[in-house]
Every structure is written in C-alpha cells, then in structure tokens.
Amino acid sequence: MSCEERSCISRFVDWLIDRLGMKSLSELKVYRHTLHPLYSLGGLTTLMFAILGITGILLLMFYVPVFGESNLAYDSIVRIMEEVAYGSVIRSLHNYAANLMILLAMLHFLRVYFMGAYKRPHELTYVIGILAGLLAILGGVTGYSLRMDHIAAEAIRIGNTLVSNMPGGKWIAPLIYGIGTFDEIIGRYFAYHILVAGLIALLALLHFLMVHEHHASPPYDGSDPEPAVPFFPNHLLTEISAIFVVLGALIILSAAFPAELGQKFLPTETLPVGQPEWYLMAIYAGIKTGVDPFLAFAVVPGIMLLVLVLMPWIDPAYSRHPRNRRIATLYGSILLGEFIVFTIYGTLTPGQEIPLIYAIAVGLVTAIIIGLPVAKYTSKPIPPKKAARVGRVRHKPQILDQAKYILALILIIQAVSLALGVNSHLQGLYSLAAIYFGISIMALGWVIFIAKVITLDIPYITRQKEVKI
Incomplete structure (x- = not known):
C-alpha cells in the first residue's frame, strides 16, 4: 500500500494528535494581541526552567555536596569547569538560565499585573504564579549557596542568623540547618534545591492548565480579541524556533563569558565580604x-x-x-x-x-x-476602546520575495558552523566548539521560522486598511 509523502505525514500527524488527546489544541486559534513579545515572557521563563533541569542533572553527575576539611564542594565545581568536557559551558548555562528565569518571571509578573490579567477568572492563576516566583528565588538562593565560595558562605551565614533571630527561630533553625556544620548545611541545601525544583514544576504545570482552561486574558484596552493564526502548527513552530534561537544564544554567551566563581571559602581564612544575588539586594x-x-x-x-x-x-x-x-x-x-x-x-x-x-x-x-x-x-x-472602523486585508511583505535566498544563506551558515564545531570538538577546544554549535542551533531556529512563514503563514499575514465594515 502506498501513499503520497504529504498525505502519509498528514495522516501520521493527525493520528499522533488524536492519541495524545491534543485535538482541541490543533483547533485552537491564537489571538492577535497575544502575539506581542510581552506575552512570550512566561514561555521564556519556562524555557529557562527546562534548561536548568537539564544542566542541573548534568552537574549532579560531578558535584560533590560535601565540605570535608578542605571544601570539597568548591573543588568539585573547579573540576567541572576545568577538567570536564563542556563543564564550564554547562555550569555557566545553568547560572545564566537561573538568573534569567528569575528576571523573566519578574517581567512576566509585571506584564500580568499592569495589564490587569489577574482579573476574573484568572485570580488563582495569578496567585499560583506568584508562589512559583517565590520558589524560583528560593531555588536561586539554595543553588548559588552550593558553590561554597565566599559569596555562598556569606549567604548561608546571613540566612542562618536571620532564621535563628526570628520568632521561634531556636526551634526552626535546627530543622533547616541541623547542627550547623557545613557538611550538614550543604547536604540539606542540596536536598532543598532539588525539592524546590520539583515544587516549581508542579506549580508551573498547574499554572499552565489553568491558563489553558481560562484562556489568555483579553486586550487590556477593552477591545475585542481578534483571532490571528492557528496554534497548531503555526504558533507552535514559532515557539519551537524561538526555543532554538534563545538556546543557541545562551550557549554562545556561556562559552564566550563563563560564569564567575568566587574565592574558595575556608573558615580559617579571611575573605572579602560577599554580596547576595541581584534579586535579593533590595532586601539586603x-x-x-x-x-x-x-x-x-x-x-x-x-x-x-x-x-x-x-x-x-x-x-x-x-x-x-x-x-x-x-x-x-x-x-x-x-x-x-x-x-x-x-x-x-x-x-x-x-x-x-x-x-x-x-x-x-x-x-x-x-x-x-x-x-x-x-x-x-x-x-x-478612559473609556473602553471602541471597535475601530478598520478591517484587515491580505498582505505579503516584500521581504518574503527574498525569503528563499535568506533561508539558503542561513542553511549554509548552519552547515559551516556545525562542521567547525565538530572540528573544534575533535581538537578538544570545547568552548570554541560550543560557540560554533550555538551558532548552528540559532541558525536552525531561524530556518524553522522562515520555512514556517513561507509555507504556512502567508494566508494569515494581514495589515489594517480602512474599509467599510
């Protein structure tokens, strides 16, 4: 039995969507106002969390959550950065993703807050998002404390002092910090860090389910939502392409500018005063x-x-x-x-x-x-925005006439950067290889996006034009 390639792929996709129970998503339309970049902040936050999960698992293979007599935890991070292939890139990627996740979560919150997206029926979605954000900060604190450099030691000291001096602290502090030795504290922070990650994942899943159930909030100016493109495959491919572009950029950043590591903490040595991360500085x-x-x-x-x-x-x-x-x-x-x-x-x-x-x-x-x-x-x-006496007409931007040539150029860049990355890897130049691989991944994202636009999006590209409605 034979069938045309397109019909075979189409049948397989239909079968897969049906078996995954995602038929409703395949029929979903994405509203035009949610295509604004501000509405992508939540998705980018989730991407950072996914990167943290993957890189965190890789780091767990080499990290030693023990202080011992000479700060073995710090030594294990130095080993990751200097001896493990791509270790410096992975550790830097984990560090940058953690800071970006908190920053993007804050920006996402500001978008929701100032656009009034917490109003009925999104109140509980809003509250759960805040709880997930607080857990993200707690995850950041427990995470950077595991480095056991002078900044981490200062964070642990301040945390222990604050908890001990709070009402009921003499009972609460032993539950959190144990007897207070660094070996015990590192082990507990290690467990807290993984526990917090799991709780964030659960809250994020609940958050997404509620957003799917209640849909995105309407435009903040009071105008009527306007369907723009299908979620599947148009918008989904846009998000996939964005994932590759952002991931590639982060890999390049991590390889070119490795995350700093503070001075090794030893109780017998005098070290500079450590400052907390930026998201705790105001409280500090x-x-x-x-x-x-x-x-x-x-x-x-x-x-x-x-x-x-x-x-x-x-x-x-x-x-x-x-x-x-x-x-x-x-x-x-x-x-x-x-x-x-x-x-x-x-x-x-x-x-x-x-x-x-x-x-x-x-x-x-x-x-x-x-x-x-x-x-x-x-x-x-101001009163709600009245429906403007405008309509939309099909529009084909001139740049689409050159899209095939742009796509071919990016494919060449991707192939060359991939070849250079493999060559650098074989020579043991892992940071350089990561930069080339990052370029290749970014190029893949742009390839997916441009191919999607010229094959799927053209019927949905419109512009406003004064017409009689």
Whole structure:
C-alpha cells in the first residue's frame, strides 16, 4: 500500500494528535494581541526552567555536596569547569538560565499585573504564579549557596542568623540547618534545591492548565480579541524556533563569558565580604540599615507581597487598562521603583551599613518622584476602546520575495558552523566548539521560522486598511 509523502505525514500527524488527546489544541486559534513579545515572557521563563533541569542533572553527575576539611564542594565545581568536557559551558548555562528565569518571571509578573490579567477568572492563576516566583528565588538562593565560595558562605551565614533571630527561630533553625556544620548545611541545601525544583514544576504545570482552561486574558484596552493564526502548527513552530534561537544564544554567551566563581571559602581564612544575588539586594539593603532583621527580611517584604497577592480583590474594577486602575497602578509603580533604587543602593554599598535615616529619605523621595506622575496619569480614566472602523486585508511583505535566498544563506551558515564545531570538538577546544554549535542551533531556529512563514503563514499575514465594515 502506498501513499503520497504529504498525505502519509498528514495522516501520521493527525493520528499522533488524536492519541495524545491534543485535538482541541490543533483547533485552537491564537489571538492577535497575544502575539506581542510581552506575552512570550512566561514561555521564556519556562524555557529557562527546562534548561536548568537539564544542566542541573548534568552537574549532579560531578558535584560533590560535601565540605570535608578542605571544601570539597568548591573543588568539585573547579573540576567541572576545568577538567570536564563542556563543564564550564554547562555550569555557566545553568547560572545564566537561573538568573534569567528569575528576571523573566519578574517581567512576566509585571506584564500580568499592569495589564490587569489577574482579573476574573484568572485570580488563582495569578496567585499560583506568584508562589512559583517565590520558589524560583528560593531555588536561586539554595543553588548559588552550593558553590561554597565566599559569596555562598556569606549567604548561608546571613540566612542562618536571620532564621535563628526570628520568632521561634531556636526551634526552626535546627530543622533547616541541623547542627550547623557545613557538611550538614550543604547536604540539606542540596536536598532543598532539588525539592524546590520539583515544587516549581508542579506549580508551573498547574499554572499552565489553568491558563489553558481560562484562556489568555483579553486586550487590556477593552477591545475585542481578534483571532490571528492557528496554534497548531503555526504558533507552535514559532515557539519551537524561538526555543532554538534563545538556546543557541545562551550557549554562545556561556562559552564566550563563563560564569564567575568566587574565592574558595575556608573558615580559617579571611575573605572579602560577599554580596547576595541581584534579586535579593533590595532586601539586603534593608537589613543593612540596622533595624530588626526579621522586620527587614520578612515582615516588611511580606506585607508588600501580601498586597500584591490580594490585588485582584483590592482592585475590583473590571477595566484592565492601567489608567483605570489607580490603586493597582500607583502601588505597583512605586513598589517597582523602590525595588530598583534599593537594589542599586545595596550594590553600591558592599560591606557597608546604610543609615536608617538615609534609607527612609531615599524611599520617600523615590515614592514621590514616581507617585506624582503616576497619580496624574491615573487621574483621568478612559473609556473602553471602541471597535475601530478598520478591517484587515491580505498582505505579503516584500521581504518574503527574498525569503528563499535568506533561508539558503542561513542553511549554509548552519552547515559551516556545525562542521567547525565538530572540528573544534575533535581538537578538544570545547568552548570554541560550543560557540560554533550555538551558532548552528540559532541558525536552525531561524530556518524553522522562515520555512514556517513561507509555507504556512502567508494566508494569515494581514495589515489594517480602512474599509467599510
């Protein structure tokens, strides 16, 4: 029995979709407003988490979660970077992906918050996203503490001190840190790190299921959602191509600029003061003011965060436009400004105390500078956007006439970079090989995207044009 190649592939794809229970996804349409790059932040965050999982498993094969007498944990990381093939690239990729995951998660949260995407029926989706973000930060802390350099040692010391001084700390600290030896702490942090990763995966899965159930929120300006392209295969191939492009870029970055490792920590040696990662710097600045540590690292940030969690109920107006949500927009803008300012303040004062009066003054000035223009911006609510008297017509950009030549050029670049990567690998030049492989992976992403556009997307490429509706 024979069939044409296209029909065979088509039948196989239909069979696979049906058996996977994904027929509803194959019939799903992606709305035009969700094609904006801001709506890709959640997906990119998930990609970073996937990279962390893969690179983390590879690192586990060589990492030694033991301090011993000479800091074996640190020595194992040095061995990974200097002796294991592609070890430096993998460890750097893990480091960059961790920081990017937290940054992208924050940007994703800001998009959801300021566009009012937490409103009914997305309240619980929003709360679960916040919980996953907090776990991501906890995963970052437990992760970079495993390096056991001077920065990690300082993070462990500060964490132990803060937990011990909090209400009930004398009972809680032993549960977290055990008897306080570095061997026990490293082992526990190692277990916490893996546990947190599993919890993030569960929350992320629940988050995606709820987004799929309730769909993306409508445009924040009140206009009607407009179907743009099918999810399968058009949008799915776009996301796959983006994955390859971003992954290739990260591999190049990791090979060209390996992640730094601090000085080896030994209790008997005097080392520089370690600063926490950027996402904890604002809280660290508050701790350095000399106020009660529990107040600075838990109470005040906890209250601020609780307001964010409750915002879907504090801000009941159904309009999603930030101009019509004065309380939410004002609070979020000031809080974002304070986070940025105190992150910079903490970074510029390494190992130094921050006078409380200075911190209060900086906080007040920041609130006024940001609050006044935002209050003015939200003082005149705007009505929902009316349907514009425009329609859409088929459109073929001129660049598509050269798409085949661009595709051929990228295929050549991919083949050459792949060949150079294999040659560098055979010579043992692993960092150089990783750069070439990264270029090849990026090129593959662009090949998929361009091929998808010229074979599948042309019927859906439109532009606005004044027509009678």
